[in-house]
Amino acid sequence: MDLMETASGAHFSGLRLDSGKQLVSSSTPSSPHTPSSNNNNNATPSSPDKNRQPFVIGVCGGTASGKTTVCDMIIQQLHDHRVVLVNQDSFYRGLTAEEAEHVQEYNFDHPDAFDTEQLLECVEKFKSGQTVQVPIYDFKNHRRCSETFRQVNASDVIILEGILIFHDQRVRNLMNMKIFVDTDADVRLSRRIRRDTVERSRDVNSVLEQATIFLTVQYAKFVKPAFDDFILPSKKYADVIIPRGGDNHVAVDLIVQHIRTKLGQHDLCKIYPNVYVIQSTFQIRGMHTLIRDREITKHDFVFYSDRLIRLVVEHGLGHLPFTEKQVTTPTGSVYTGVDFCKKLCGVSIVRSGESMENALRACCKGIKIGKILIHREGDNGKQLIYEKLPKDISERHVLLLDPVLATGNSAGQAIELLIQKGVPESHIIFLNLISAPEGIHCVCKRFPSLKIVTSEIDAALNEEFRVIPGMGEFGDRYFGTDD
Template sequence: MPCFLWLPYLLFSDAFDNEKLLATVEMLRHGKTVDIPKYDFRSYKNSISRRVNPSDVIILEGILIFHDPRIREIMNMKIFVDTDADVRLARRIRRDTGEKGRDIGMVLDQYSKFVKPAFDDFILPTKKYADIIIPRGGDNHVAIDLIVQHIRTKLGQHDLCKIYPNLYVIHSTFQIRGMHTLIRDAQTTKHDFVFYADRLIRLVVEHGSVYTGVDFCKRLCGVSVIRSGESMENALRACCKGIKIGKILIHREGDNGQQLIYEKLPQDISDRHVLLLDPILGTGNSAVQAISLLLKKGVPEANIIFLNLISAPQGVHVVCKRFPRIKIVTSEIETGLNQEFRVLPGMGEFGDRYFGTDDE
């Protein structure tokens, strides 16, 4: 069940304790229980606090909720409920006469002197910040259904996608799951392994390239992490004709000892968007080494897209926490790593199987 935070009606945005609101939301986002005071419309004071438990969905509700840019920044979806002015006035008369014991004259006087001017000055201008504007409020069932479907889609994503918005896992289909099964099978022949691996790589490259936008099409380049990353070059060339491709060689020894051995990058790489190619993201140490090199060469962090076939959760955490502005595109999030720091269930030594240099 979602948890709700209700904000009382006040005429000016400065009347809100936004610092307290931000702290409360952050606690909920980190899975902590909070106590929220309940506002009493009769006494105009906070009454007994209500305990709210953390949830997958946090709903912030309030007429001035979009006023503070810090609060807008932490929202995943901003909805403005647009209702006819006559309907708003009728609801206010019904509430104030029923709940507050006022007469209609007092309600209309307050509405014309304070409520309507405050709405025009403080509430209506925040409409421009909304992602979705719903006319007719709760009577608009089509809009509500669309919002519910969007939330269900987000909740159905892998947990890591909820934590890191810069992580993209391509949509899983029967075809993709079938290809994963084949390349994971140790008995799959080299010919079949290369065929299905190439197909998966092409899907990842196609998915990753769309985030660069048409304006950057002529300023793209690829960088493959030797040697497994070289298996992704053909798919990149097929999608982006004439693209420049650089290379990085990193010596790997288990989970430690990453050392840059060789690099050959385009001279103008700092002016380009970079597609970093490495089919497997394991511990993330090699990826960190490669990304750090690109940053030293002047490539903006936001211009790097890391493409791989499979990713271990540990590697995703390492890369996304260290470089929160890069994008990762993968076809599958794995279970984890074993004691030898190999991806589980994984697909064996990808480079050996792809280039036919395995022992068997």
């Protein structure tokens, strides 16, 4: 077990992850880098969250060692949108006309080939919770696409991958975890030849000739010396070493478990245990991407909104009380299960909440649904309320329906009305698609015993008290009145 030095200067036991061998737990560093949670309840609308920092992971290794494969496996297994990958290759400097003419003589494996200052600037923005415009590099023409960028939003985990990602101490100091992918030199060489001659199409007309040039010139003159001089020495900074790259599934699984621990729950779920966010998957993230797109058709907006609403409703129903029930199956066996909650009703906040009624009816046969209309009159903010509720609502558990929780004022008025009607606060479950932190604070502080179930917590409210990034006026978009 080699003694490694962390970027902060504290000593850390290097952990070598090798499938089939005993794993040695690493010791705790004297100054662990942990992402700080955001407990600031008074953040101004649309201001970046400077207290909440992402967990930054650096993944280094020799050329074609399998770094990107390892990163992709991690992200695929997590099925979580809060993890993004940024490649150091995006920060290659564009070649001058003279350098482009003699590209075979250019050393792409040297630290000077990268714009480290821009990389550092981007990582610092990530750490401060800002959206970053990551450059896109054209490997065929060896230049940056000046008018095209990849926008990377603030995320809980940022994975930085590259052959020299550990070279600059300033970049290393911004990392919370450093991984070195250790792969046999012969394997890396064969992969590099295939990538440079075929995948990046440096000369599609003569792959064999290019491979020969690579072996005799680039590998001997640039790639191997760069690995010996810059990449291999940076291995000492790694907290975790993964032999054999993507073939080492045990190591990848352990990394995934560690990242899941770092992701944990949303900070607001830690503050308010009565707030529940349905588990994020690529399917859910994809549906959010569609319904938030202002160019989507009304038909598609309704279709994918209904899918998300159904998931939220199903999740909300899971928080209702149940009783044990035994039934006899067609085989004559006894199955022990649970019985649905019988005393239940839905209440939609007109009119956006009405978009959630069909999903509730599809899940609960014959369910009663009431309505509450809240209207703000003039500048004095007076609330005019109309209600049509079941007469026995005080005896029921209530699913309150509104797709967007913004300031929480309307929701607070609706909840107050239900309580006045005799509904216990603990019998109310508020279902919505997206919630703003300000709305969650407002509702949970005022009604700590009810439950909030949402599919995503957005960043904040802007100066106009609209959810950001949000999805606009949901009712207008859903019912086709946004024109």
